[in-house]
Amino acid sequence: MNQIMKQWSQREDLQVLSLVGISKNAGKTTFLNGLGRAWSAESVGLFSIGVDGEAQDVWSGRSKPEVRIYKGWIVATSGICLQNEADAWEIIEALPIDSVAGRVYLARANRDTSVKLTGVPTRQWASLCIEQLKKVGCAKVIVDGAYNRKVMASPVWSDGFVLVVGASFSPSLPALVKEVKGWMAKLLLPSTTDDTELYQSFYRQEVCALQIDERWVLFTSHEWIQSQGSHISAEDLKQATKLYFHGALTKRVLEQLRWSGFTGEITIPDWTYLFDLLVKGSQIQVLFPSNLLAVSINSTSPDGGQVNPEELRTQIQQVVGDIPVWDVYREEWNPDVS
Amino acid sequence: MFLDSETAEALRISEYLKRVAPYTPLGKKWKGRLKPYTHSQVGEWELDLHDQQEVMELFSESRATYFLTCCELVDDIDIALQEVLQDRSTMLTWFHVKRFLVTWFRWGEFVSWESSPRFMRMNPEEQRKLHFLLLLLQKSGRFTTTFEVSQLGDSKWLEMNRQKNQLMKEIQQLRKERQKQISGRLQRNPNFQGEWVISRHQESAKLFAVDPDIKLVRETIYEQIYELVPDKQEHVWQEQLLSFQEKLSIHEHSLFRQINRLFRDHIPFLQSLVQRWTRLDLLWAKCRAAQSWNGVRPVYLENQIRIIEGTLPLEQEAWKQKGYEMTPVTLAMKPGCTLLIGPNMGGKTTALRVVGLCTVLAQYGLYVPAKEFRFPLFPWVRTWIGDYQNAEQGLSSFGAEMNRLAKWIDPDPENQGLILLDEIGRGTNPIEGSAISCAITRYLHECRAWAVHVTHFPEALQIEGIQGYRVRGLSTIPKWDPDHPNQTDDWIRLLYKAMDYHLDPIEDQDVVATQAISIAEICGLPEKVIEQARTAVKQRIQEGD
Known part of the structure; x- marks a missing residue:
């Protein structure tokens, strides 16, 4: 897994990567932290899109997980999220964007640290974030999509995306698999050949x-x-x-x-x-075929429920065919790769 | 109130003011508070115009572009200064303050103080202060627009931070090595978070359960999750790290407070920098608006209004797209009522609007769309242009007209505003309408009010000493051709070509224009109607009306 993630970091055609969850608390941040580990040495920009942006999820009230950030990475998030660890950040830009938690800033990490990402609420502002992050030198931009914001996974906006499937959608494995089938039916629509x-x-x-x-x-x-x-x-x-x-x-x-x-x-x-x-x-x-790169699965829901992780992986793999299916939490991490 | 809403709407003032577009948040706030100068503020008004002229002369294309780039870095610095004043500064405060100061510094380097507008020039003392404050925030002297705590250059903080980072690295390295050892022993790597996730059914699960270097942190019906047990060395280092983090945080707060104290002494200087930058932003916005309508600097003149080739830029732009050119308006007027007479569609209302627009824009401290404009400053401006029927208030056109007029007419010579009237009295029977129109004209003239009145009533011309202008009118009467395929559509074009819109001073023997029926004919009214109208006019002339 981390070998492939490392290969992604070397692809010049993959500049913007989005994460889309099939439900709330699907496990996007967990996947993001796994990807981050593989990309720790790269020049990465990162932000979140959606209405959820407070320290607690506005939908579920649960505490939002922090995102692991590596030295040199640049994040776009509200100023309030940067103030706890003043030594960790260099503030480089103030964006004309207001998130739920206040104005959004670009900040470069001076060391490895963690941060909460407050969501940029609109697609237009998301587009501005991508533009600004590239402008300050990020070779890769990761967009952490919030609930029901699949728009950033469009091939028009991002060069590739990862679908995150979590047991938070349903405690029933058949229901999960059925949902993924529905997604894949859309993702595998044929592309135009004429006109x-x-x-x-x-x-x-x-x-x-x-x-x-x-x-x-x-x-x-x-x-x-x-x-x-x-x-x-x-x-x-x-x-x-x-x-x-x-x-x-x-x-x-x-x-x-x-x-x-x-x-x-x-x-x-x-x-x-x-x-x-x-x-x-x-x-x-x-017109523009989807660019699904991988499916990340999470067999545990925040309520503590769990579906059989092995069964989940097997059945999802059957649905998605050749697309890699990763259980980033359960995969062994190869220390020689990153 | 300088303008009422009806006047502002009639003159489309908000559309013109929209072109005054400052770049910075504060500039936009100031623009929102933009007020017209009063007649007691002539000095300030002239200074505003003078500064605009200076800015226009100094702002080459490259300077204008550079200014825009700088303005993109200037946020709502007011808020940051408030935080400094109230000792609530944070890292973000200093980011904004520093950016603002660096912007000033770079402006001085790019433009040089001597080439800056007068209010932007920094004397040597101010330059020293600016440099001093910047060095407080970036000790290295290589000023950037970013901010981080290390830029303060505090050696104690730098050393503590270095030690803290070193410790974090050592802890990370120690854990990595131990994880490697455990992985080798248990034949399984941890996940990316350094946790071992083991299926309950795996043979090796028993080994994990008894390994002394790892502990069970979570389990589900399917698996168990283990993490590294910190050894003695890690415990010691983690405690040291916690202590470092606390000390560092305390020291950071103390650093910010110290900087805060130093900056508070210079708040008046900083506030003056904010005001000066915002002023330049607003002035340049006014200049760009003026350039968009080829504006000229208005000049104060106590007892006259003089316009040479005034225009209405918005209308002019619209007409140009249809292939028409607007004839500029040239006129002069003194206190007392000035009449505007001429044929229908001759541009009289346009001339009225030109006087109003130039006056209002000038009083807002803007250059005006004319070749020359001289005028006194007025306490207020009012127009009657259009139909102000108000069914809710039960007002007909006439009622609304009288209602508004009653409020404006003020015999007090100290409170004479500018009144622009378009065909007063037309909304009622011609006999009384003419009488009222004439009486109002006479009254305004005798009061020496500043008024312009467009009228078709000939009696107004009989008022002694009345001044005014007439539209030259139709030089030829275009022929109505019923067989022309586009006659109806092209009547405006026909009229435009035939009409001479220039204004000439009224002479003693002048009468009101009598081209209405010809114009109605060009507009395409049926021939029978036109003939009957002409016959009726002839009859009335013969009867001596």
């Missing part, structure tokens, strides 16, 4: 497009939602063979398409635009 450049131009324009015969009809996802699809004639929808949808593809939208008689191929920018489970029979593909 890719055209779809990319629609993506840049942020418009939806429907192909009827040789022509493309453009509209926005907002128009679709407002009119529930009725702004396009039923005839056109029946005849259409392709749809590029630049918006949240929900079950409702899929059903509206089906009722209208549309049977063609649907393309969305990436898997993060797909909400709800897939409706059977829909042909959906993505």
Whole structure:
């Protein structure tokens, strides 16, 4: 495991890595600390995205774990988190970002230490954090995603992500496995082979497009939602063979398409635009394929419950195929690698 | 109140003030408190304008760019200074204070004090103070915009920190070595946190249970988790480390308090630096706004308003996109009512707005959109432009008009503001409307109020000594062509081409313009309507009206 993590640190195409949990308290911080150990000698920037940011999780009230930081790493977090160990930090920048716990600063670690990361609440600010961390010299940026914030795992924002599966989702192993299957169905959607450049131009324009015969009809996802699809004639929808949808593809939208008689191929920018489970029979593909690097599992829930760790690993591996599955807490750490 | 909301809206003042965009948080706060100068503040007003001129002359492109870069480093330093004053400073306080001081230092190096605006120049004593304060925060003298405690250069702190870090390294090394030994013995490496996680069913679980160097810390139905038992040496070092951390923390607090004390003595100096930087930020924001509308510096003139080629930049920009050029407004007026007459759509209301806009912007200490603008400062400005019906208050257009006017007309010569009126009296029957309009005009003229009145009522021209301007009007009357495919759409373009918007002083024999029916014809009213209107006018002229 740590060998592969070390290899990631050497990949130039992997500059931004995100962590996404399937539930609260899935074990992202534990994984992050494991990854950090492998990347301790690298030039790393780190921040968290989401509403949870206090010392205690605002959802569960539990004490948030601290993140292990290594000398030279740069974090983006609220000032209040940096003040306890003044000797550990060099404050290098004040960002125009307000987290739940106050203004966000960039600080470089003068030695190995720990810190709590307060979440940056919006995607735009997350994008600014990434930009600023790169600007101050971070070769790698790790984004610790908070609950239900999978947007940063989009291939548009990050170069790779790790899915963290924890028993906090359910004490039932079959339920956990089923949930992961649902995620994988989205993550393994095929990518476009035809019209890719055209779809990319629609993506840049942020418009939806429907192909009827040789022509493309453009509209926005907002128009679709407002009119529930009725702004396009039923005839056109029946005849259409392709749809590029630049918006949240929900079950409702899929059903509206089906009722209208549309049977063609649907393309969305990436898997993060797909909400709800897939409706059977829909042909959906993505413009930007997902870049899932690994699945990290955690068989223990914060309540003390546990599923069989060996069984969990075996069954998850069966679902995800070739993607590495790691139980970072149970894996032996190879001291020769880091 | 200098401006009421209706006047501000009619002149679109908020849109112009939006262009005054300071860079820093404090600059933005100051802008929020921006107030017009009063007529008792002529000296301060002229100083503001003078400083803007100086800034514009000094700010080359490179200096302007550098200033922006510096402003990005200037936070709400007020808060940091408050923390210093109240002895509540933290590492973040000193980060902000240091950044601010380094910004000043770098500005001085980049621009040089002699080339700075006068209020930005630092005398040698101030330069020494700045340097002294910076050295307190970064003893090395190589000033950076970051902050860490080591930069204070306190030798005791540095030594304690070094020893603490050394100890931490030694503890880490000791644990690493012991973990390696145990791993070799038990044939299993720990996880990344240095814990051994062993399945209960593993054979080796028994060995873990009896190893003296590890202890069980947690267990579940599936596994057991062991961690290293600190040996004597580690215990000793951990206690030393704890002691070091406490001492270091105490010493850090004492260092911050010491710095705090030293800085408190210089708070007035620091506050003056904050004010000066913020002033420059606001002035440069005003300059950039003025540059956006090619502004000219207004000049104080006690008993006249003089505008040469004044414009309305927002409207001008909108018209340019449609292919129209705005004719600039040139006029002069003295106390007493000044009339503006001319054909409909001749730009009279525009001229009214130009007078209002230039006056208001000038009184806010801004350069104005004209080639020249001279005026006295007014205690207030009011406009009547548009329809202020208010159904909630039960006011018709006429009622609203009278209601507002009643509040403005003030016989007190010391409180004469600028009044801009657009066709008073049109909202009622022509006979009474004309009478009221004329009476108000006469009253304002005799009071020597500062007023401009756009009117179509000819009686106003009979007031003795009345001054005014007329729009030159339609030089030719474009022909209505019912067969032209775009006649209706192009009527504005036709009118624009035919209309001469220049203003000429009213002469004794002047009468109000009589081109309304021609304009209505260009606008596309049916021929029958136009003919009937022309016939009715002829009849009234014959009857002597």
